[in-house]
Amino acid sequence: MLRYFLLWWIIVAGAAKSLAQTAGNLPKPTKTQLEWHDMEFYLFMHFGPNTFTDLEWGHGTEKEEVFNPTNLDCEQWCRIAKASGAKGIIITAKHHDGFCLWPSKFSKHTVRESNWREGKGDVLKELSAACKKYELKFGVYISPWDRNHPDYGTEKYNEVFVNMIKELFTSYGPIWELWWDGANGEGPNGKKQVYDWKRFEQTVRQLSPNTVVFSDIGPDVRWCGNENGVAGKTNWNTLDTAGFTRGAGGPPQDTLNTGNVNGKNWIPAECDVSIRPGWFYHKTEDNKVKTPEQLFDLYLKSVGRGANLLLNVPPDGRGLITGYDSAALAGFNRLREMNFSKKLKFDGVSFRKKNRGRFIYKECLSDGKPKTFVRFNHDSGLVRLYMKTGVLINCIVLKEDLKKGQQISGVKIEFTGWGVDSEYRQVKTISTVGRKRILSFPAVNAKYITITLINKGRRSRLSEIEAYLIDEKLVEK
């Protein structure tokens, strides 16, 4: 008997060890990245000479006088951001035309050379102060491609860019996210720059180790592979970057969209998209602002697939966000509040016995706390939710605890209930969950929801299961 017990123990302990090793080897988010995941949704603001010249890519030859907002009010931007439920603002400190929204000592193409506020204005100063006041995170986009700077295309420009980064971090910090565009076109001398990315990265890390750095390949956050704001239905937070560079040398766009299942680095996806067709303000697009329903759909396809949503809302030539955009944003916020405020209640939760984890109380799956989770130790985890009477459901939200890495690779959701005269069963399957996975579908009248995790040998930590009946018009198409 003892012999059998020992044999059993060796097998069980061995299996547990190999599982633990798998989990132990997985890339994990840093504390800063975990906090970034919880930012969910924030605004992008494209603002600069293009706002006044009606261009998307300025030539770099525009006179500084063109930049002249008549009524700039960064607090208005912040109030609108707040009312939309956004948690931060990222501004184009310098776009490809090279114009600096701050009076950089390393350029002669800045707000200082403009007539705006007699050359004494500083958009970054005003925005960073307004963000502090309204408790929003402040981030900057800085394009390395510079169509104006005379040194661009020579080694000297790398020094210029490093100095600009230093200015940003020392005068306008804390900077929560730094957005690096990989664009690498020709400068005024017709040459392309060979960027010293290593040095740029070191400069940021030294000055501000907690800033989240975005680019095609991170190091902290990656591009989602398109500018439509849509993450992959399969969305791994992990990515292989070896052999790739930023910009044209980046991983294929579909890889950026889905991540790599066994990717070596934790580099989650951020979905950037504009509320209007263009990134900069154009009067002709005032009637092309996305509707609250379209924004809600984008939310399902970005945040609802485990990514973050960076929504561009460009201020106009007055330096204000128009009523078209602010109305759409407020409507978007209302839709999220209305549809996700009433969680449907389960009358019971049960687990397959062998899957019981450390935190085994049913409330933990609907307490809204990511810290409490159910850990599934086996290859197939199963949870069953029960409702005394059938309930109409058209949306399920799952959340995964990510501290030990992203592990859930497949979920089967089975609804059982009663149709008009017979019992029915409907099955939906999804792949990854990540920070949040929102699945919406035509309503079912369910009494039991059975959730099976297909883990392929990894341990999984499911922290939340929510069910809703959202407005049927909002169900993902």
Ligand code: FUL
């Ligand atoms: C791109 C730029 O070329 C666009 O103008 C815009 O800034 C977008 C967010 O990134 O690479």
